Amino acid sequence: MGRLLLIVRLAARDLLRRPAEAALLLLAIAAATTTLTVGLTIHGVASDPYANTREVTAGPDVVATILPDPEGGADPDPAALESIAAADGVTDHSGPFPVAGAALELGERTMDVQAIGRDAEPADVDRPAVTDGDWVRDGGIVVEAAFAEAAGLHVGDPVTLAGREFEVAGIAVTAALVPYPWTSCLVHCMLGEAPEGMRPADGALHDPGTVWLTVADVEEIASAPLSYVMNLKLADPDDAQAFVLAHGEERPGLPNLLSWNHTLEQVTHLERNTQRLLTTGGTLLGILAVASVAVLVGGRMADQTQRVGLLKAAGATPGLVAAVLLAASVTVALLASAVGLVAGRLTAPLFTERAPGLLGAAGEPALTASAVAIVTAVALGVAVVATLVPAVRAARTSTVAALNDAARPPRRIGWLIALSTRLPPALLIALRLAGRRPRRVVLSVASVTVTVSGVVAAMAANAQLAGQPLVDADTETQRLSDVLLVITVMLIALAAVNAVVVTWATVLDARHASAVTRALGATPAQLSAGLSLAQMLPAFAGALLGVGGGLALYTAIDPDEVPMPSTWSLVVLVPGVVIAVAALTAIPALLAARRPVAPSLQAELA
Amino acid sequence: MSILSTRGLTKSYGDGESLVRAVDGVDLEVESGETVAIMGPSGCGKSTLLHLVGGLDRASGGEIHLAGRRVDQLTERALARLRRTDVGFVFQAFHLMDELTALENVELPALLAGHSPRAAKARAAELLDRVGLTTKAGALPTTLSGGQRQRVAVARALSNEPVLVLADEPTGNLDSAATLDVLRLFEDLHDAGQTLVIVTHDERIAATADRLITMRDGAFVDETRLTGGSTGNLGALAGLEG
Ligand SMILES: Nc1ncnc2c1ncn2[C@@H]1O[C@H](COP(=O)(O)OP(=O)(O)OP(=O)(O)O)[C@@H](O)[C@H]1O
Ligand SMILES: [Mg+2]
Numbered sequence: 001m002g003r004l005l006l007i008v009r010l011a012a013r014d015l016l017r018r019p020a021e022a023a024l025l026l027l028a029i030a031a032a033t034t035t036l037t038v039g040l041t042i043h044g045v046a047s048d049p050y051a052n053t054r055e056v057t058a059g060p061d062v063v064a065t066i067l068p069d070p071e072g073g074a075d076p077d078p079a080a081l082e083s084i085a086a087a088d089g090v091t092d093h094s095g096p097f098p099v100a101g102a103a104l105e106l107g108e109r110t111m112d113v114q115a116i117g118r119d120a121e122p123a124d125v126d127r128p129a130v131t132d133g134d135w136v137r138d139g140g141i142v143v144e145a146a147f148a149e150a151a152g153l154h155v156g157d158p159v160t161l162a163g164r165e166f167e168v169a170g171i172a173v174t175a176a177l178v179p180y181p182w183t184s185c186l187v188h189c190m191l192g193e194a195p196e197g198m199r200p201a202d203g204a205l206h207d208p209g210t211v212w213l214t215v216a217d218v219e220e221i222a223s224a225p226l227s228y229v230m231n232l233k234l235a236d237p238d239d240a241q242a243f244v245l246a247h248g249e250e251r252p253g254l255p256n257l258l259s260w261n262h263t264l265e266q267v268t269h270l271e272r273n274t275q276r277l278l279t280t281g282g283t284l285l286g287i288l289a290v291a292s293v294a295v296l297v298g299g300r301m302a303d304q305t306q307r308v309g310l311l312k313a314a315g316a317t318p319g320l321v322a323a324v325l326l327a328a329s330v331t332v333a334l335l336a337s338a339v340g341l342v343a344g345r346l347t348a349p350l351f352t353e354r355a356p357g358l359l360g361a362a363g364e365p366a367l368t369a370s371a372v373a374i375v376t377a378v379a380l381g382v383a384v385v386a387t388l389v390p391a392v393r394a395a396r397t398s399t400v401a402a403l404n405d406a407a408r409p410p411r412r413i414g415w416l417i418a419l420s421t422r423l424p425p426a427l428l429i430a431l432r433l434a435g436r437r438p439r440r441v442v443l444s445v446a447s448v449t450v451t452v453s454g455v456v457a458a459m460a461a462n463a464q465l466a467g468q469p470l471v472d473a474d475t476e477t478q479r480l481s482d483v484l485l486v487i488t489v490m491l492i493a494l495a496a497v498n499a500v501v502v503t504w505a506t507v508l509d510a511r512h513a514s515a516v517t518r519a520l521g522a523t524p525a526q527l528s529a530g531l532s533l534a535q536m537l538p539a540f541a542g543a544l545l546g547v548g549g550g551l552a553l554y555t556a557i558d559p560d561e562v563p564m565p566s567t568w569s570l571v572v573l574v575p576g577v578v579i580a581v582a583a584l585t586a587i588p589a590l591l592a593a594r595r596p597v598a599p600s601l602q603a604e605l606a
Numbered sequence: 607m608s609i610l611s612t613r614g615l616t617k618s619y620g621d622g623e624s625l626v627r628a629v630d631g632v633d634l635e636v637e638s639g640e641t642v643a644i645m646g647p648s649g650c651g652k653s654t655l656l657h658l659v660g661g662l663d664r665a666s667g668g669e670i671h672l673a674g675r676r677v678d679q680l681t682e683r684a685l686a687r688l689r690r691t692d693v694g695f696v697f698q699a700f701h702l703m704d705e706l707t708a709l710e711n712v713e714l715p716a717l718l719a720g721h722s723p724r725a726a727k728a729r730a731a732e733l734l735d736r737v738g739l740t741t742k743a744g745a746l747p748t749t750l751s752g753g754q755r756q757r758v759a760v761a762r763a764l765s766n767e768p769v770l771v772l773a774d775e776p777t778g779n780l781d782s783a784a785t786l787d788v789l790r791l792f793e794d795l796h797d798a799g800q801t802l803v804i805v806t807h808d809e810r811i812a813a814t815a816d817r818l819i820t821m822r823d824g825a826f827v828d829e830t831r832l833t834g835g836s837t838g839n840l841g842a843l844a845g846l847e848g
Binding site: 410422512520524598 | 653662663686687690695704705717718720748766
C-alpha cells in the first residue's frame with residue numbers, strides 16, 4: 001500500500017512539474033482519439049442506406065410517369081403506362097397511381113407538394129416504409145420523411161392541402177423517389193433557383209415534397225389534369241438503364257422512365273461527397289495529431305531519461321521508476337481517451353446527420369464497446385511506448401550515465417550556420433534554433449502543409465458549392481459547408497496546438513542556448529523574435545507547399561470539377577498563416593525570453 | 607580610475623522567514639587594468655555578485671557604476687547592450703554552444719553586436735590565435751579538452767573588447783595542467799591591461815591577483831592587496847610546475 005501511494009505521489013509530481021506540457025500532450029492525444037472516435041463511429045452508419053431502403057420497401061427498378069401536356073393537349077392516359085407494364089422483362093408492377101400537385105399550408109408558410117394516390121393495401125412494388133404513425137387513410141396523409149423533417153411535420157399534425165383539412169397519419173421513406181429536396185418530379189416542377197434567363201413553366205411546382213394520400217383524396221384535391229406514376233420490377237435490375245432507353249420518351253403525354261440507378265446516383269450524391277470530405281479530412285487530422293504527439297513525446301523522452309537517473313540516484317529500483325513513469329503516462333492517456341471518446345461521440349452526428357429520407361440512414365451513430373476499446377488502446381499504446389523506451393533505456397544504463405544524458409545533443413548544419421552569420425541577430429538566432437532540430441522543422445513544415453492543404457481544398461470545395469446553380473441553399477450546401485467547416489476548424493485547431501507544442505518544445509530544449517545567447521548580449525526582443533521566427537520560417541514554407549498541395553488534393557478527390565478559390569484568397573492565405581503562427585508562438589517565445597538568465601546558466605551546473 | 611564600483615549592493619531572495627541575503631551591502635571598487643579575485647565558502651554569494659555586476663541579474667538595492675555609467679536601473683534591452691559591449695563572461699561550465707565550432711562560438715558575440723560577418727570572423731580568428739587554439743578553430747566543443755574549451759570561452763568573452771571580464775570559477779572543472787593554461791591566459795590579459803574579476807575556490811589562482819577579497823554571507827569580510835601576483839613567475843608561485 002505504501003509503495004502504491006509512493007508511486008501515485010511521484011507520478012502526480014511528475015505531471016505537475018510540467019503542467020503545460022502534460023496538458024498539451026493530453027490535448028494532442030485527445031485530438032487523435034477524437035478523430036479516431038469519429039471515424040469508428042460513422043464507419044457503420046455509412047453502409048449503403050439506399051440499398052437497404054430499396055430492399056425493405058420493395059423498391060422499383062424503373063419508375064414510369066406520364067405528365068399532362070402543359071400546352072393543353074389531351075389529358076394523360078394511364079393506359080400508356082399499362083402497355084409498358086406488359087413489356088418484355090417486366091416481372092411485376094404497381095400502379096398506375098394518380099398524382100396531383102398541390103399547395104400545403106403550414107401556418108404562415110406554403111410549400112408545394114406532389115400528392116400520390118395510393119391504396120390502403122400495400123403494393124407489390126414500392127411499399128413505402130412507415131417510420132412513424134400509419135399508412136394512408138381517407139383524411140390522413142403520409143409525408144415523405146425528409147420533407148416531414150424540413151417542414152417540421154409530425155404524426156397527428158393538422159395540415160391544409162389544396163384548401164382541405166387533413167391530418168398527418170404517418171411518416172414514410174421510399175426508394176422509388178429521391179428524398180426531399182431533390183424530389184423526383186412526378187408532376188411539372190422545378191428544383192432550386194431558376195437558372196438565369198429561365199422562368200418556371202406556368203403551374204409548375206417549386207421544390208415539391210412528396211405526400212401519399214388515398215386515391216379518392218387525390219382525386220378530390222386535384223385542380224388540374226392528373227399525372228400518373230407506375231413502379232416496375234424487372235427480371236434483372238441491371239437491365240434497368242437499357243429498359244429506360246428502349247421504352248422512355250421525354251415528351252409530355254408520353255411515358256417518362258427513370259431507372260433505379262438514376263435515383264441511386266441522386267440519393268447518394270450527398271453521401272459520397274460527405275464521405276469523401278470525411279475520409280480526406282480525417283486522414284489530414286490524423287497526420288497532424290501524430291505530428292504533435294511525436295514532438296511532445298520526443299521532448300519528454302529526453303527529459304524523462306534524466307529523471308529516471310535522478311530517481312535511481314535517490315534509491316528507487318528500476319521497477320519503481322518504470323511504474324512511476326507509466327502511471328503518469330497512463331493517467332494522461334486515459335484522460336485523453338475519455339476526452340476523445342466524448343468529443344468524438346458528440347461531433348460524429350455532425351458528420352452523419354443527413355436528410356432522413358432513407359432507412360438505415362436515420363440510425364444514430366453508435367459508440368460500440370469495440371470502438372471504445374480501440375480508442376483507449378491506441379491512446380495507451382502511444383503513451384506507453386513513449387514511456388517505456390526511456391524507462392527501459394534508463395533502467396539498463398547506469399545511474400550516472402542516465403543523469404548525464406543531457407537531452408538530445410543538438411544537430412549541426414554547417415551551411416545554415418554559415419548562412420545565418422549574414423543575417424540580423426533575430427534571424428541568426430532563428431535559423432540556428434531551427435537548425436538544431438531539423439526533424440522538428442520537418443514536422444512543423446508538414447503540419448502547416450497538411451493544414452493549409454486541407455484549408456485550400458475546403459476553399460476549393462466551397463467555391464464549387466457556391467458555384468452550383470441547382471443546389472437548395474438550405475440543405476445540401478449547408479450540410480457540406482457544415483462538414484467542411486468542422487473539418488477546417490479541427491485542422492486549424494490542431495495545427496495551432498502543433499505550433500504551440502513545437503514552440504514550447506523548442507523553448508524548453510533551447511533553455512541553455514537561450515540563456516547563453518542572452519549572456520552574450522542578445523536582447524529579450526531579439527531572442528523572442530528568434531524563437532517566433534524559428535516557427536514562422538517553416539510555417540511560410542508549409543503554407544506555400546500547402547497551397548499547391550491543397551489544389552492537388554482537391555483535383556485528386558474531384559478530378560472533373562476544379563473550381564479555383566479566388567487568387568486573392570490564396571495570396572492572403574500565405575502571409576495569414578505566417579501571422580497566425582507568429583501570434584501563436586508569441587506568448588511562449590516572450591515568456592522564454594523574459595526568463596532570468598542567471599538561474600538557467602546555474603541550472604547547468606547542478 | 608575606477609572602472610567598476612558598487613555602493614551598498616544587495617540581492618535577496620524570498621521574504622519573511624525564508625529571506626536569503628545572497629549579496630548584502632557590498633561596496634566594491636575595481637580599477638582599470640586591475641585583477642581582483644573573490645574567494646569565500648560555497649553559498650556566500652560570489653556568483654550572485656558577478657551576475658549583478660554583469661547585468662545578468664537585477665539587484666534588490668544599491669548602485670552599480672560601470673565605465674562611468676550607472677547601470678543598476680537599466681532596462682533589459684540596455685542591459686543586453688551592456689553585456690554585449692562592456693562585459694565578457696567566463697563560466698565554470700564553459701557554456702559553449704555544442705553545435706558551433708570553436709571559431710563560430712567566438713564570433714557569436716560580434717555577430718549579435720551587429721558586426722559584419724567578415725569582421726566577426728577575423729576577430730574570432732585573432733582571438734583563437736591569442737588563446738593558442740588556431741589549429742582547433744573548426745573543432746566542435748565536444749571534441750576539445752576542458753582546458754581548450756575554457757580557452758575558447760575566454761576568447762569568446764573578449765570578442766567585443768569588453769571593459770570588464772567576469773570569470774566565475776573558470777578553473778573549477780579543470781585539472782592542474784589545464785588550470786595552468788587558463789591561468790597563463792589570464793596573466794596575458796592582465797599584462798595587456800584587461801580588467802578582470804575572478805571568483806575562485808583555488809588559492810593558487812587567487813594568488814595571481816592584484817587584490818584578494820574574501821566574502822562570507824553575502825558581504826566582504828577581508829581584503830588583501832597582493833604584490834608580485836602577476837610578476838611572471840606565476841608557475842612557481844602557484845606551485846604547479848615541476
Ligand atoms: N534563485 C535563487 N533563489 C533563492 N536563493 C538563491 C537563488 N540563487 C542563489 N540563492 C542563494 O543565494 C546564496 C548565494 O548563492 P551563490 O550562487 O551566489 O553562491 P556562491 O558563493 O556562488 O556559491 P558557490 O561557491 O557554491 O558557487 C545561496 O545561499 C543560494 O542558496
Ligand atoms: Mg557560484
